[in-house]
Amino acid sequence: xxxxxxxxxxxxxxxxxxxxxxxxxxxxxxxxxxxxxxxxxxxxxxxxxxxxxxxxxxxxxxxxxxxxxxxxxxxxxxxxxxxxxxxxxxxxxxxxxxxxxxxxxxxxxxxxxxxxxxxxxxxxxxxx
Amino acid sequence: xxxxxxxxxxxxxxxxxxxxxxxxxxxxxxxxxxxxxxxxxxxxxxxxxxxxxxxxxxxxxxxxxxxxxxxxxxxxxxxxxxxxxxxxxxxxxxxxxxxxxxxxxxxxxxxxxxxxxxxxxxxxxxxxxxxxxxxxxxxxxxxxxxxxxxxxxxxxxxxxxxxxxxxxxxxxxxxxxxxxxxxxxxxxxxxxxxxxxxxxxxxxxxxxxxxxxxxxxxxxxxxxxxxxxxxxxxxxxxxxxxx
Numbered sequence: 001x002x003x004x005x006x007x008x009x010x011x012x013x014x015x016x017x018x019x020x021x022x023x024x025x026x027x028x029x030x031x032x033x034x035x036x037x038x039x040x041x042x043x044x045x046x047x048x049x050x051x052x053x054x055x056x057x058x059x060x061x062x063x064x065x066x067x068x069x070x071x072x073x074x075x076x077x078x079x080x081x082x083x084x085x086x087x088x089x090x091x092x093x094x095x096x097x098x099x100x101x102x103x104x105x106x107x108x109x110x111x112x113x114x115x116x117x118x119x120x121x122x123x124x125x126x127x128x
Numbered sequence: 129x130x131x132x133x134x135x136x137x138x139x140x141x142x143x144x145x146x147x148x149x150x151x152x153x154x155x156x157x158x159x160x161x162x163x164x165x166x167x168x169x170x171x172x173x174x175x176x177x178x179x180x181x182x183x184x185x186x187x188x189x190x191x192x193x194x195x196x197x198x199x200x201x202x203x204x205x206x207x208x209x210x211x212x213x214x215x216x217x218x219x220x221x222x223x224x225x226x227x228x229x230x231x232x233x234x235x236x237x238x239x240x241x242x243x244x245x246x247x248x249x250x251x252x253x254x255x256x257x258x259x260x261x262x263x264x265x266x267x268x269x270x271x272x273x274x275x276x277x278x279x280x281x282x283x284x285x286x287x288x289x290x291x292x293x294x295x296x297x298x299x300x301x302x303x304x305x306x307x308x309x310x311x312x313x314x315x316x317x318x319x320x321x322x323x324x325x326x327x328x329x330x331x332x333x334x335x336x337x338x339x340x341x342x343x344x345x346x347x348x349x350x351x352x353x354x355x356x357x358x359x360x361x362x363x364x365x366x367x368x369x370x371x
Contacts, residue, residue, distance in 0.1 A: 028146035031159045038153010038169055044146045054153055 032067055048083070066100055079109075081118075088122075147182055155187075163198070181215045194224075196233075203237075 027044050030036060034050035045061045048068040056062060058076040068083035078093045081101035089095055091109035099117030108125040142160045145151055149165040156172040163183035171177060171185070176193040179185050183198035190205045196216035204210055206224035214232035221237045229235055 027144065028149045028165070029142070029144045031141060031143035031157065033159050034143045034155065034157035034161070036151060036153060036155045038151060038155075040149060040151050042146065042149030042165065044148045046146075046149065050143070050157065 030068075064101070145183070179216070 028042065028046045030046070030048045030050045030052060032049045036050070036052045037054055039055045039057070040046065040052065041057045043059045045063070046056070046058055047063045047065060048070060049065045050067070051069045051071075053071045056070070056072050056074045056076065060076065061078040061080065062074060062076045063080045064070050064083040064085055066082050070083070070085045070087065072087045074085070074087060074089045074091075076089075076091055079089055079091050079095045080098065081096065081103055082098040083101065085101070085103045086105060088106045089103075089109070091107075093109065094111040094113070095107050095109040097103055097112075097114045097118040097120055099115045101115070102119040104121045106123040106125065108127075110126060110128050112124055112126060114120055142162060143157065144162045145165045145167060147164045150168070151166070152168045154170045154172070155161070155167060156170075158174045160175045160178065161171070161173055162178045162180060163185055164180045165182070166184040166186075168186045169188075171187050171189045171191065173191045175191070176195065177185075177189060177191040179194075179196045179198040179200055181197045185199070186201045188202050188205075189200070192206060192208045194200075194204050194206050194210045195213065196211065196218055197213045198216065200216070200218040201220060203221045204218075204224065206222070208224070209226035209228065210222050210224040211228040212218055212230065212233040212235055214230050216230075217234040219236045222239045224239075225241055227239050227241060
């Protein structure tokens with residue numbers, strides 16, 4: 001009886017852990033070969049592996065992966081750049097330029113991280 | 129969000145527009161697209177567009193295949209097939225050699241199954257004939273194919289296109305609608321032209337596009353059953369199957 005209860009508890013823990021692990025995965029993905037010319041708005045995480053031109057406005061995270069190319073003005077909560085971004089970023093939480101990231105444009109965010117290897121040209125504004 | 133667990137969209141070659149995301153503008157690409165959110169504007173894909181029950185698409189759509197379980201407002205040009213499922217609602221015109229409308233689906237607009245070859249570019253027609261053997265262009269020997277008596281032309285059938293050398297025989301593949309459906313509607317286009325007309329049309333086509341000769345020359349060897357009887361009429365017909 002006790003072992004059964006322990007097993008159930010373990011299962012619950014595992015499920016909870018899996019849930020946590022899956023959480024960072026974005027539910028919207030713009031794939032490698034996709035080109036979007038226009039505007040993207042939404043309330044959920046967005047991962048870009050393809051090309052987006054225009055404007056991106058989110059209340060969640062934006063992740064530009066290695067193959068991603070963004071030529072857009074970006075307004076989000078949190079941005080992670082491993083690909084190419086041209087345009088201005090306004091984030092109300094954090095902007096991360098990873099070591100593979102290349103960015104041309106102005107960044108306005110309370111926290112800005114630029115990793116070793118990243119390429120950046122533009123202004124930084126960290127005023128709160 | 130929970131979508132990533134239930135949806136295969138997190139795989140490499142699928143693009144997902146999530147629940148709360150709205151895209152305005154042009155969306156083009158070379159991979160499958162699942163729309164759970166909203167897309168306004170224009171969609172151009174060489175693969176399959178899937179509109180989930182939560183998805184809303186208000187766009188001019190050009191794809192290979194389309195599966196509609198959500199809402200689509202706009203015209204769809206598909207080089208292979210369009211399927212409107214039970215939850216699907218659509219307003220607009222469909223241009224596709226295969227159109228499947230399942231019982232329960234809502235649809236308003238016109239359907240053209242014959243014009244695709246001349247409209248979306250010839251290369252799509254060639255792709256079709258190589259990838260899907262059942263969707264071939266017409267052959268000139270159409271007189272041998274029988275017309276089943278259960279198919280009757282409704283009075284409201286749309287007028288035939290001006291000319292249609294299109295691969296309408298694909299309707300044969302559109303028949304297998306899912307078994308649990310009580311009454312399924314299959315709309316198939318068939319050519320009402322005489323075989324002589326077809327021959328003259330094809331002759332004209334030969335002059336226009338010599339590269340089509342390979343396809344055309346290969347076709348008469350096919351058995352008549354494979355081509356179906358679709359060469360007979362040019363009108364879209366509504367067939368209601370009940371079981």
